Every structure is written in structure tokens, then in C-alpha cells.
Amino acid sequence: MANFASLITGRKPKLATTKKIRHCKHCRRELSSGTKCVEIPDPGSSNAKTYCLECCNSIIGQTHIDLKGLELMLKKATSEV
Numbered sequence: 001m002a003n004f005a006s007l008i009t010g011r012k013p014k015l016a017t018t019k020k021i022r023h024c025k026h027c028r029r030e031l032s033s034g035t036k037c038v039e040i041p042d043p044g045s046s047n048a049k050t051y052c053l054e055c056c057n058s059i060i061g062q063t064h065i066d067l068k069g070l071e072l073m074l075k076k077a078t079s080e081v
């Protein structure tokens with residue numbers, strides 16, 4: 001049987017190392033060349049957005065909260081039938 005679809009679709013976020021000076025998309029912190037960062041593909045374009053590891057942690061935290069909300073919604077819906 002084929003794998004289930006994921007809510008993380010298309011190109012996946014990946015750990016990268018900056019090759020030149022970049023700025024974190026969220027906190028605007030300067031990431032000097034050679035800094036570990038996370039590149040999250042932008043669904044609206046072929047570009048990826050660069051985030052520092054701290055902000056990526058917060059993004060993952062927010063994703064957990066969103067998934068939890070979805071899970072609760074699903075649980076409620078299935079218990080109503």
C-alpha cells in the first residue's frame with residue numbers, strides 16, 4: 001500500500017549551511033557565511049526561506065500546536081458519530 005499523504009508536502013524543509021551572509025526571515029538576525037540554518041521552501045515560489053535554528057525551533061513548536069488542534073478537531077468529529 002502506498003504511503004499516506006503528509007501535511008508537509010512537496011519539497012521538505014532542510015538543514016543547510018549558508019554560503020554567504022543571509023538574514024533569518026523571522027528575527028532578521030544576520031547569519032554569517034558558514035552558519036547552520038534551515039531552509040523552508042516557500043509554497044508560493046521556487047525560493048526557500050532561510051531561518052536561524054532558534055526560529056526554526058519555534059516554527060516546529062507552532063506546527064505542533066497546529067497539529068494538536070487538528071488532532072483534537074478530528075477526535076471530536078469521530079466521537080460525535
Ligand SMILES: [Zn+2]
Binds near residue numbers: 024026054
Ligand atoms: Zn531567527
